[in-house]
Ligand SMILES: [Fe+2]
């Protein structure tokens with residue numbers, strides 16, 4: 405599930421870079437693949453393990469996670485970043501630690517409001533923060549701090565995906581304010597925390613690099629990771645899980661193949677100055693989108 409949440413968030417970030425450079429077909433491919441990772445793979449795996457429970461159980465798990473980040477994980481990462489001399493990362497984790505404390509507090513109030521319906525306390529809905537653009541960047545830090553940035557990216561992507569799943573359950577059970585709280589919190593985890601971390605980590609590179617990274621990841625999932633999960637599940641008579649992992653392995657193979665085809669088009673179109681490419685460029689000048697292709 406964590407890998408699926410991370411793939412979803414990374415592909416949305418890669419789509420931003422493809423859009424910025426006018427590669428709209430690549431942007432669309434990243435967006436549609438991102439949707440499959442979340443709406444199908446993450447969601448189906450979540451259903452398999454009954455990941456989403458009651459609203460109060462979901463709140464308790466989230467309070468524990470946010471509190472851990474607020475008091476331990478992110479202050480520790482900030483301290484390590486200061487030791488590593490990477491002050492922008494230290495400042496980032498101080499900001500995240502404070503935000504997670506606010507998230508934990510809102511969830512605590514929500515839990516109190518739901519379990520004490522006569523108290524007059526309402527479920528808070530949180531606030532929607534404007535998304536931070538993710539740009540193609542080089543890594544700012546090295547060593548353990550760089551590793552901790554990757555851990556943060558994975559944790560924020562997972563929090564985002566989990567909160568959206570909790571939001572759907574809250575909506576289904578008529579808890580509309582709680583659904584908004586989950587959705588607003590999720591939007592901060594992805595749009596601000598994941599994005600700011602991605603810019604420091606250097607998650608996004610050129611379209612070509614992003615496609616190559618994605619192909620490698622999809623191939624690993626398709627031919628190694630999910631086949632191993634499927635065999636493991638079959639060996640303990642978990643037929644449903646074995647079938648799901650096998651199905652996902654085939655999806656990832658299709659993703660790898662689609663990314664590979666997009667990479668071939670990109671390399672063919674962007675490399676040699678062929679007559680055909682020159683004609684196409686003459687036919688459709690796009691000064692604001694230098695990489696745009698017909
Ligand atoms: Fe996937």
Ligand SMILES: [Fe+2]
Nearest residue numbers: 470503504507
């Ligand atoms: Fe949070």
Ligand SMILES: [Fe+2]
Nearest residue numbers: 504560593597
């Ligand atoms: Fe966060």
Ligand SMILES: [Fe+2]
Nearest residue numbers: 622655656659
């Ligand atoms: Fe995939």
